Amino acid sequence: MDPNEKSSATESGDSRIVRPRRFVVRPSPLAAVFTCAVIIVMLGLGFFIIDKYRSLQLQSHGKVGSVYVDNLLAPYALSLKNGVPETTSGINHVFRSLNQENSRLVLRIWQLDGTLSFSTFPNDNADHHDAEDLATALNGNFVVKLETEGAVDPDLPIAYPFFEVYAPIHDPYTGEMVAIGELYESAEEILRDRTMVEMTIWAALGLATMGVLAMLALSFSQSAQLQDRLEAERKMTDLNERLRREADQARLDAAQANEQVLNLIGAELHDGPVQLLGLISLMESREEAPKLADGTSVRELTDRVMTELRAMSAGLILPELDGLDAAAVVTLAVKRHQALTGEPVDLDMKMPDLALDAPRKVCLYRVVQEGLTNATRHGGGTVPKVSIEPGESHLDIVIHSGPSSEAGAAPNTSTWKLGLHGMRRRLEAFGGQLLLQNEADETNLRVRLPIDLA
Secondary structure, eight states: OOTTSOEEEEEETTEEEEEEOOOOOOOOHHHHHHHHHHHHHHHHHHHHHHHHHHHHHHHHHHHHHHHHHHHHHHHHHHHHHHTOTTHHHHHHHHHHHHHHHOTTOEEEEEOTTSOEEEESSTTOOTTSSOHHHHHHHHTTOOEEEEEOSOOOOTTOSOOSSEEEEEEEEEOTTTOOEEEEEEEEEEOHHHHHHHHHHHHHHHHHHHHHHHHHHHHHHHHHHHHHHHHHHHHHHHHHHHHHHHHHHHHHHHHHHHHHHHHHHHHHHHHHHHHTHHHHHHHHHHHHHTSOOOBOTTSOBHHHHHHHHHHHHHHHHHHHSOOOOTTOOHHHHHHHHHHHHHHHHOOOOEEEEOOOOOOOOHHHHHHHHHHHHHHHHHHHHHSTTOOOEEEEEEOSSEEEEEEEEOOOTTTTSOGGGSTTHHHHHHHHHHHHTTTOEEEEEEOSSOEEEEEEEEOOOO
């Protein structure tokens, strides 16, 4: 199964069915916060756009209305200002035709002194207006308002909703403001357009919100899948680490069990065959025993066998290493080798007091012991040399000896083979390394033993 896919499995008998999970939906406080934030932002954006649209729509209609008032009413306003006869009748004739086309249109002309000079609404008076808006228009600014609801004025021939526009009227030749025009117009069509535009805006924002939330959900789904994969990797790493520790412990246990077996064999050799041979030697000493062809007596042969068996049992039985540091362990192995073989050994140690745990002490002792034994046995009479130098997290051990009788052979096929396998198995328990350099003029056994400085 691909480790990059989160999958669920069901077992039926000996079969396993794996179904990848492509989309993961998992409640998350962070996801809820992001979802609420997206919705709030989209709602705020929608209200902002609609507010701006309404403002621009109102301003645009106000500008159109002011231009309409200025262009339409300017000639009549000038006539009324200059007192031209028959101006009122002409205006009434024009506006009657406009009312026939648009019955919900009301127009007024205000003089600069605030008096109402003309209105399309019969019996109109100055009370039907907003004094503040008129004052703003008298200052040269146009005013536009959208009235959607309010108290119904029976004297006003236009119903809600409607636009109300106040705009200055200018002399087309001099640009001088000559009057104020007031316009009332129905806003039903404009509000229908506004409703359609706002519905379109909300629909677009709704689709955009769903798209953003879908991408957000996909992102959180991928994040959840990644977390699941990381958790699976972490569990796998923990399992591998536990298995590695168990394997290391198993190798240590095997090494300890091997030492126990060696101690038992050494003890059995000493307590069994050696004792029996000693008894035979005593019995032979009481009577004249025949000699072998080379003149060796049975007693001498028995003593020789006893000596070799004692050496074997002494080599197999591990000495007491408790309380010894690394240098003392190496020194003990060298001295014991010298006592058993009677051969000298050069020792070169550049090592301060270094405490090791019991399994590493045993490994160090056995490596030096086996290396010296093989160096003495196959070194051609050359005095072996032991060099030890500590590193940051390891001990480098080098045992020099003379050329092997099989110097041209590969290390794995030399007479060192059995001892090398034993040392290699011991070192593997600690992640150590072993290299045998079997050259023409010398043989070097290089060993690296990792140590725990903590």
